[in-house]
Amino acid sequence: MTQDTAPLSLNVPEPGCRPGDTPDFSDFEIPRAGAVGRPPVDVDPDEIRDMAFSIVRVLNKEGKAVGEWAGALSVEELRLGLRHMLLLRTFDARMQNAQRQGKTSFYMQHLGEEAVSCAFARALEPGDMNFPTYRQAGLLFAVDYPMLTMMNQIYSNAKDPLAGRQLPIMYSSKEHGFFSISGNLGTQFVQSVGWAMASAISGDTKIATGWIGDGSTAESDFHAAMVFASTYKAPVVLNIVNNQWAISTFQGIARGGVGTFAARGHGFGIASIRVDGNDYLAVHAVARWAAERARKGFGPTLIEHVTYRAGGHSTSDDPSAYRAKSEAAAWPLGDPIERLKNHLITIGEWSEERQSQAEAEILDTVITLQKEAESVGTLAGGEAPSPRDMFEGVYETMPPHLVRQRQEAGF
Amino acid sequence: MAQMTMIEAIREAHDVAMGTDKRVVVYGEDVGFFGGVFRCTAGLQEKYGKSRCFDAPINESGIVGTAIGMAAYGLKPVIEIQFADYVYPAFDQIASEAARLRHRSNGDFTCPLVIRMPTGGGIFGGQTHSQSPEALFTHVSGLKVVLPSNPRDAKGLLLASIADPDPVIFLEPKRLYNGPFDGHHDKPIVSWKNHALGDVPDGDEIVPLGKAHTFREGSDVTVLAYGTMVYVAEAAAEETGVDAEIIDLRTLLPLDLEAITESVKKTGRCVIVHEATRTSGFGAELMSLVQESCFYHLEAPMIRVTGWDTPYPHAQEWEYFPGPGRVGEALRKVMED
Numbered sequence: 001m002t003q004d005t006a007p008l009s010l011n012v013p014e015p016g017c018r019p020g021d022t023p024d025f026s027d028f029e030i031p032r033a034g035a036v037g038r039p040p041v042d043v044d045p046d047e048i049r050d051m052a053f054s055i056v057r058v059l060n061k062e063g064k065a066v067g068e069w070a071g072a073l074s075v076e077e078l079r080l081g082l083r084h085m086l087l088l089r090t091f092d093a094r095m096q097n098a099q100r101q102g103k104t105s106f107y108m109q110h111l112g113e114e115a116v117s118c119a120f121a122r123a124l125e126p127g128d129m130n131f132p133t134y135r136q137a138g139l140l141f142a143v144d145y146p147m148l149t150m151m152n153q154i155y156s157n158a159k160d161p162l163a164g165r166q167l168p169i170m171y172s173s174k175e176h177g178f179f180s181i182s183g184n185l186g187t188q189f190v191q192s193v194g195w196a197m198a199s200a201i202s203g204d205t206k207i208a209t210g211w212i213g214d215g216s217t218a219e220s221d222f223h224a225a226m227v228f229a230s231t232y233k234a235p236v237v238l239n240i241v242n243n244q245w246a247i248s249t250f251q252g253i254a255r256g257g258v259g260t261f262a263a264r265g266h267g268f269g270i271a272s273i274r275v276d277g278n279d280y281l282a283v284h285a286v287a288r289w290a291a292e293r294a295r296k297g298f299g300p301t302l303i304e305h306v307t308y309r310a311g312g313h314s315t316s317d318d319p320s321a322y323r324a325k326s327e328a329a330a331w332p333l334g335d336p337i338e339r340l341k342n343h344l345i346t347i348g349e350w351s352e353e354r355q356s357q358a359e360a361e362i363l364d365t366v367i368t369l370q371k372e373a374e375s376v377g378t379l380a381g382g383e384a385p386s387p388r389d390m391f392e393g394v395y396e397t398m399p400p401h402l403v404r405q406r407q408e409a410g411f
Numbered sequence: 412m413a414q415m416t417m418i419e420a421i422r423e424a425h426d427v428a429m430g431t432d433k434r435v436v437v438y439g440e441d442v443g444f445f446g447g448v449f450r451c452t453a454g455l456q457e458k459y460g461k462s463r464c465f466d467a468p469i470n471e472s473g474i475v476g477t478a479i480g481m482a483a484y485g486l487k488p489v490i491e492i493q494f495a496d497y498v499y500p501a502f503d504q505i506a507s508e509a510a511r512l513r514h515r516s517n518g519d520f521t522c523p524l525v526i527r528m529p530t531g532g533g534i535f536g537g538q539t540h541s542q543s544p545e546a547l548f549t550h551v552s553g554l555k556v557v558l559p560s561n562p563r564d565a566k567g568l569l570l571a572s573i574a575d576p577d578p579v580i581f582l583e584p585k586r587l588y589n590g591p592f593d594g595h596h597d598k599p600i601v602s603w604k605n606h607a608l609g610d611v612p613d614g615d616e617i618v619p620l621g622k623a624h625t626f627r628e629g630s631d632v633t634v635l636a637y638g639t640m641v642y643v644a645e646a647a648a649e650e651t652g653v654d655a656e657i658i659d660l661r662t663l664l665p666l667d668l669e670a671i672t673e674s675v676k677k678t679g680r681c682v683i684v685h686e687a688t689r690t691s692g693f694g695a696e697l698m699s700l701v702q703e704s705c706f707y708h709l710e711a712p713m714i715r716v717t718g719w720d721t722p723y724p725h726a727q728e729w730e731y732f733p734g735p736g737r738v739g740e741a742l743r744k745v746m747e748d
Binding site for chain 2: 129131161162163165166170172173174179180182184187189190191192193194195196197198199200201202208220221223224225227228231393394395396399400401
């Protein structure tokens, strides 16, 4: 070692704000709504490299939809989008409470991220398959999956479609294009690419979508998915939901100090776009663009949804221990429901009164369904799935050793 | 009926399956244009096209993960992990995903895929081309684990695995790819050609999963073995003169417990042979099962002959790998008690 060589030190990134600090998003660059143009769906990924560093936005501060990405949705569709987000938020609040009351073991809410999955789902066709994480239940709400069935699963009661085998929020519905959720992070990202490859191999017209959180992009399977999607030009839309926090770990730990998550697509030659995840119109427009691109055989798209997880990671998490309490309120992209509501009011298609009415009606609907689910049972009591169910369905035909074990267990 | 090596039998099983079912797709590192480093998929790309047999990036988790997606879509992927030693990066996809998909989705999604991989030692492959990881897979609920010892079974079991509605781990003992093994490392490899078990039936006849095969009938002691060790056990029986009944397990999960207990109850003695490391190896499971079901029939303590609990060595592989000497010693000892 030469005399002038200083000892090395490790760089451990830290967020700009911790409990007790004043949130400061001044270094977060937000382009004006409408500033980012809409390229043709057959664009060469090289020509839109800047879109991985900017943010596609449609709704401006005045609540108007502006720019080339605007105009894709009718008023009826926008009202429906608002309804889906309200349903999801109300459902979340009730189920979060039910967990606190001991009716279920665990819950994960979407607070602040409702637009991402609710808007995306409306850009897909029946038969397409989503490979979601635990924070995209909006994909189910937006295609009218029965809320009662979701509640039955959350309560692990006798009508739980998964027979009490899965964690409460890990839904599965092939019919509704919702792949069975795993608790292991990132595994579904590469599976979505395989499903899309299978569709291409079969000469089908269906596409797949993969979903991953910002923290889980550090998983090897994120990179595996990217290399397979890129190599075989799979008809898949790969979504990174950057909600800023992986439990207590801020997004800078998975991303490092430079670049964006979307920019990771560049090394794979994948078209990569950042979108305002709290802007229902922007998410929908970009999703539709990417879906069309996949369906027409132009290959995969990587979308980074820039959003903010306003609630805790789960019912087992207390975010006030690691971030400023006022951070969610200071989030510069606002609240997705408020923004869509304001847009509808701005264009004269909604009002505060209608909003209050809708909220009351939705709360009523959710409470009615909740009572119905609870009349069957909750994790705390009532009608439960049979313990015999845990032995069923491990294999299509139960092998002799499991038959023996089931008998030994007394079922 | 044609005479062929295990490699040729595996290739033929692929050919039959791809020819009869368009949903069967085959991929993995080097399996496409080149036909696999062991040539098990040679000619398939030419015959069935690049979208049904293709090369994959060097990413085992990606190979298995995409295959799970394909299986969930409705295809029947048959994928190759170039050596079983390379499977560890894919373990999460196999154990947490493929194995559980049917159960966790209550049958909404299923995962009919076959993961083929060359396994075991005896070819001077060192630590990273010689391991026998079967016990890691038999510990996982939802998988099936198959390990043939000859061309005839390899074809029939692979066809059964491809037809199976659940994920199957298909381990191919690479020491047996070109010929059976007489147990001695200094003797030349004998070809499967002109060997009874090299006679492979034409067509799509399967060998059912979960059924063991009595490789050698005997009355003194039951030897439980699979893959390469079937031949080592045979050599040991012949050299010691002990009348051993050798049960070739063929499928480790689900296991043919009936065939095992029937034989042990008949002979009253049991020796277990595998080349994987001993501690928590599959032999431990076999010993527990035999103890649970045959204790009052046993006339001597059971013995395990296995690889040692060390990483697989390169230069010392013939001291690591059970040979007829070590198995013969166990046979004599179990007969003395």
